[in-house]
Amino acid sequence: MTSEQAERNGVLDDVCDHAARLISAADPRLHRLSIRTGDIAVELEWSPAAAPAAPAAEPAGALAAPARHGLAGPEPCEATGRDALHHVCAEMVGTFYTAPEPGAEPFVAVGDEVRAGQQIAILEVMKLMTPVGADRAGRVVEVLVPDGTSVEFGTGLIALDTSVQAIGTPG
Template sequence: GGPTGPGHAEPAQAAAAPRPRESADDALAYVVPAHTVGVFYHSPEPGADPFVRAGDTVVAGQQVGIIEAMKLMIPVEADRGGVVREVLVADATPVEYGQPLLTLDVDAPAGGR
């Protein structure tokens, strides 16, 4: 027998993943993950404008996409505010639980604004 068990399920796209964020430039990149397994969509319906594009400013709780899981449309919301740096997953792509969907450039915590 070979090594089987829960540790063998590596994501197939690991080779294409961005490098770990270690440089100071990336310290404030915030990842919005998939909260469920399903198919990630950028827009509310085919042909519609995407919820967000790179460069857009979002606020905490703002919808940034949809995951379709078992015929349910589950909104994906930003956990915090920031500027969309990059949408990591193409439209209509199957995603795994916890997979990064997009990254935000977030402001360093500061006094009230």
């Protein structure tokens, strides 16, 4: 095997590993994942049905989902203790970042008031930076996951106190 073939096989192994992680943590409505290596492309197709489809039979040699070692375990995304406490949760598997770039100020800090839809973090998935927005208004009570940590779908990222008067609403 030439070094070029070994390098290609290594890249393919990495892509397959990432794809298996994506599939294992994806929303159950994920219908199809297509990966191409020529000019690299990843396609995800979501089923419109709310109920997950029965799993298809795996062809011989199919990839097994890897163990989730090193990923942050899901924090509950419902109220914990105080009725007005809400967790903004990861909508995908990825690496959680609190700031737009290393060394920059974080999007939010404990005590900040946020509006619904305001960007509060980033999730990186396969070099794609996806904004994380607050799904409701409130005051940041706690950042639940350290910056740069790998997280699973559904992991609580930031705790908001939603009893705070929403920004921009008449009081």
